Amino acid sequence: MAFESLTERLQQAMGKLRKKGKVTEADVKEMMREIRLALLEADVNLQVVKEFTKSVRERAVGTEVLESLSPAQQIVKIVNEELTKTLGEETVGITKSPKIPTVIMMVGLQGAGKTTFAGKLANYLKKNENARPLMIAGDVYRPAAIDQLKVLGQQLDVPVFEMGTEVSPVEIVRQGMELAREKKNDYVLIDTAGRLHIDEVLMTELKEIKEIAEPNEILLVVDAMTGQDAVNVADSFNQQLGITGVVITKLDGDTRGGAALSIRQVTGAPIKFTGTGEKLTDLEVFHPDRMASRILGMGDMMTLIEKAQQEYDEKQAEELARKMKENSFDFNDFIEQMDQVNNMGPIEDLIKMIPGMSQIPGIENVKVDPKQIARQKAIVLSMTKAERENPDLLNPSRRRRIAAGSGNSVVEVNRFIKQFKESQKMMQQMSKGSMPAGMDQMFGTGVKGKLGKMAMNRMVKKNKKKKKKRK
Structure with missing residues (x-):
């Protein structure tokens, strides 16, 4: 990070x-x-x-x-x-229009990630609000910008309005807005052109688009890797267009992160989202309190819980709890859990969200090799249906066959099966309400530990209530 x-x-x-x-x-x-x-x-x-x-x-x-x-x-x-x-103190979401559509205009320099963010935001709105967004391809200057937006639209099943590169962006937006009203799309996401630097031509065009679209939100997309310069860019866009919010992309990269700490104070515009990866799901609502906790190494349990809840529904969670209690968790469940954890993001980043983990010496060097995970998956996929459901069937000859079929050594297969059986025992302990050895250190012991566990339980309940309200 x-x-x-x-x-x-x-x-x-x-x-x-x-x-x-x-x-x-x-x-x-x-x-x-x-x-x-x-x-x-x-x-x-x-x-x-x-x-x-x-x-x-x-x-x-x-x-x-x-x-x-x-x-x-x-x-x-x-x-x-x-x-x-x-x-920024408080989390600030998207400002909705009292009548549809809610119009969101993306602005920023070339290469900041506006087009990708448009796709991520469309995905976010579909998933969280069951919305029907329309994306307008208003960048007619960057090669392949329209094609990129169309590909994203196809992946997400979101319509994209475009008129090629020969029509003025202002006219494209005007006709796109007419289509959105006709089709009753509840959101319109306008992808605009950027330049390598701020110039008069760019600003004039953006002002004309603003006048036609009357956006509810003008979101400035800035690349975290531009560092201090991102603050100057934000200030300039704010003065000329009046931005309503900021999106910081590439926050997962090897950057110093100073822009995030400066932009809110300099422009007064709240940070609304952060881009944390390449996938369309790698978009996070910006919570100032959670980010402050992360920066101070105090973890971020709420975001971790939300990520988990996005991947697990209540039925899945109940089924998993039942299997843990009955000690019937098998290799099929293992594959399913592995895929869901991978969808939540890099494991090393998830570990750092747990309070206190960042203070463990050497934790910053922990890296989970995706190839190792792929090798473990290959081992499971090389098993028969009966072997996956009953690990006790795995005698030496079966293990040799699995090793040959998965491209691993017998030693690696044995190690993996041993780790799986240990995790089975740990899960059974947890399901009975006792913390496995070493887990108490995550919260601490004594009164402090109890308070930590109580705080986590409160957060889970609070998050469930929020989820019910949204429904």
Whole structure:
């Protein structure tokens, strides 16, 4: 993720405080120096850094903090709250029109990912709101932009309105809007052209499209990899078009992430979505509090739970729970679970969403090799139906056949079967309400551990209520 180096630096700065029983003003000053350097290295806007560190310092040196029983925890809480405030405090969704269609216009520089985001947003609206969006291909300058949008439309079964590259984008949008009203599409997503830099021709065209389409949302799509320059681009687009929100793409890349921390403060426009991968499902609603927790290495259980709930329905979850309890979880279930976990995203990213996991030494180096997962899948697919349903049938001769059929060694097959049987035991323990060995460390022990588990249960219940309301 983009914030890994920043997370590491901030954890180091606050880790020194956690070791102290009593915190002095000098300790706070030293921590603030470290935080300031960490933010500047992450390419955060200088003015934003100054305002952030000033706010934290003023709150952290208060008497009630320094003389409290756990000043270090209080200061970490303050840093978390101020970081959330910098990122925008509240989650801001799409502004809907009182009458259909709701019009969303995508703007930004060339290569920022506007066309891909249009596809991701169409997919998101279909899945979460059962919407019927129409995408308008308004980028007539970039080679293959129209074709790219049409391919995305075919994949998603979403109509795409286009008139080729010889018609003016303004006319394309005008006729596209007429079609959307006629077909009663509830959303219109307008993909516009970008340039390598902001110029007068681009802005004039975008202003004309804005006048015709009267969009409810003008979303500025910025590439996280452009760093500090993304803030200048956002500021310029905001001044000339009046953007209503920001989308940050490629946040999964090897970037410093400073743009995300700066854009909200500089433009006043909320960050609404983040792109976290290449797949059409790799789109996340931006939650400032959750992002602040991730940056500080405190995990993000809510996003992890939501990702899991997207892949599992209640019937699947009940069936899995029954199999775990009866110890009848077999290799067919294993394949199904593996596919669902892979759909949630890279396993190493999911691990870091668990509170406390980011503080385990060496966790940042954990990488799950997709080839290893493919090899394990090949082992299962080389089994007969009876073997998948009853692992006890796997005697040495069967294991040799499976190894030959899957392109693995017998040693690898034996290791995999042993791991599967161990996971079966662990699942049975969990289904009976007892935590397997080592799992308690995820929450901690004693009162702190109980509070952690209670907090997680509360989040699950809260999320279920939200889901019912949406329905």
